[in-house]
Amino acid sequence: xxxxxxxxxxxxxxxxxxxxxxxxxxxxxxxxxxxxxxxxxxxxxxxxxxxxxxxxxxxxxxxxxxxxxxxxxxxxxxxxxxxxxxxxxxxxxxxxxxxxxxxxxxxxxxxxxxxxxxxxxxxxxxxxxxxxxxxxxxxxxxxxxxxxxxxxxxxxxxxxxxxxxxxxxxxxxxxxxxxxxxxxxxxxxxxxxxxxxxxxxxxxxxxxxxxxxxxxxxxxxxxxxxxxxxxxxxxxxxxxxxxxxxxxxxxxxxxxxxxxxxxxxxxxxxxxxxxxxxxxxxxxxxxxxxxxxxxxxxxxxxxxxxxxxxxxxxxxxxxxxxxxxxxxxx
Numbered sequence: 001x002x003x004x005x006x007x008x009x010x011x012x013x014x015x016x017x018x019x020x021x022x023x024x025x026x027x028x029x030x031x032x033x034x035x036x037x038x039x040x041x042x043x044x045x046x047x048x049x050x051x052x053x054x055x056x057x058x059x060x061x062x063x064x065x066x067x068x069x070x071x072x073x074x075x076x077x078x079x080x081x082x083x084x085x086x087x088x089x090x091x092x093x094x095x096x097x098x099x100x101x102x103x104x105x106x107x108x109x110x111x112x113x114x115x116x117x118x119x120x121x122x123x124x125x126x127x128x129x130x131x132x133x134x135x136x137x138x139x140x141x142x143x144x145x146x147x148x149x150x151x152x153x154x155x156x157x158x159x160x161x162x163x164x165x166x167x168x169x170x171x172x173x174x175x176x177x178x179x180x181x182x183x184x185x186x187x188x189x190x191x192x193x194x195x196x197x198x199x200x201x202x203x204x205x206x207x208x209x210x211x212x213x214x215x216x217x218x219x220x221x222x223x224x225x226x227x228x229x230x231x232x233x234x235x236x237x238x239x240x241x242x243x244x245x246x247x248x249x250x251x252x253x254x255x256x257x258x259x260x261x262x263x264x265x266x267x268x269x270x271x272x273x274x275x276x277x278x279x280x281x282x283x284x285x286x287x288x289x290x291x292x293x294x295x296x297x298x299x300x301x302x303x304x305x306x307x308x309x310x311x312x313x314x315x316x317x318x319x320x321x322x323x324x325x326x327x328x329x330x
Contacts, residue, residue, distance in 0.1 A: 023172065027059040028232050033080035033188050035217065036170060037064050037262070038188040039274045041084065043284055045259040056235030067170045068141055075222060078113045081229075082221045082236065084108065086142030087295065088302055088320070091222050091230035094314045103226055106219040106237045106288035106318045106328075111208035112146045113216065113283050114186040117201040117295055124204040126154035129162040132183035135173050139166035142216060142298070144209075145305040147186050150210040152304060166180035177201065189274040190266050197270070206281045214298045215290050226321065234324050241328035248286065252276040286324035292316045 030053075034041060047053050052059050065071035069086035072093060075083040083089070083102070090102045122128060129151065137144040144166055148158040158164045168176045177185035178200045186207060187195065195201040208216070219240070226233050247255055256271035263271060278284065295316060302308035 023219045027057050029059050031061050031081045033063045033065045033074045033083050035071050035085040036067050042259050043243040043247055045071045045262045047239040050207045052239035052242045056239050058175050058235050082219055084219055087215050087218050088142050091314050095282055095312050102220040103223050104218045104220045106240055107215050107285050109216045109283055110213050110285045112211050114143050114188050114207050116204045117191045117192050118184050118204050121202045126156050129156050133163040135168050135182040135185040136164040139169055140307045143299050146211050148305050150302045187313040193254050193274050209281050213294055215294045237288050237324040237328045287329045289322050290320050301308050
């Protein structure tokens with residue numbers, strides 16, 4: 001009887017082991033392409049470092065696209081699953097009539113995260129830009145269009161009262177400025193602070209504070225990807241929502257420590273300072289939900305920049321699917 005009992009136990013243990021092997025699954029890989037690598041996207045890096053993506057069964061493979069146009073090309077061509085860039089990229093593709101157009105499903109930041117850097121430590125006024133050259137970024141990109149929008153708000157007409165140089169690639173702007181080109185440049189962090197610490201420029205103002213809230217950077221994927229991978233997209237959005245909440249309840253130093261591995265060449269002190277600067281301007285969305293009024297402000301910015309006609313404004317429901325974001329915060 002003992003032998004029979006032992007045999008049954010052994011069989012049960014074997015079946016249990018086989019069952020465990022059968023249910024074990026590796027994390028789903030998500031190929032994420034970001035427009036640039038910046039502390040501005042701290043919630044994303046927090047989601048990675050704190051294991052929020054892993055807890056959703058996801059492994060994120062991060063690529064730096066080096067510009068919204070390049071990120072969109074990677075997503076549309078299937079080289080990347082999800083893109084992080086300005087919503088303007090999705091608007092442009094929608095207006096091309098593409099059948100499997102990208103859909104925005106989560107918002108990360110809610111205002112421009114760039115800072116105007118000048119060559120002198122001046123008492124800054126936008127009037128100081130008259131007759132000067134500002135390195136603004138790629139024409140038609142949100143950073144450049146927002147810069148022009150703010151200049152107009154302050155009575156300085158771009159390309160008339162001041163030169164806005166759009167010939168310099170996004171990831172080369174700091175190098176061009178420190179190399180002697182232009183009088184001012186719009187830079188993201190930690191680059192803006194690093195230029196200042198190197199004695200090659202001075203951070204003068206936040207462009208995002210001047211512009212007001214717009215859906216500056218958001219996550220998007222081809223409609224077919226959302227339809228075929230709803231669990232992956234929901235898990236991804238859940239992780240971002242948790243990270244946004246985590247940042248809101250942790251100190252600047254804790255955020256700096258959480259994202260430090262993403263910026264190995266930047267000290268904790270600088271990361272803490274930059275985090276505080278972004279928190280001060282209220283850069284990050286509290287949730288991944290995108291509001292229609294904010295998108296319409298972005299389209300106004302694009303219209304004033306001559307990149308979008310009023311008749312080409314995209315229907316909010318076609319461009320944005322908030323169902324994943326709302327479920328993530330419910």
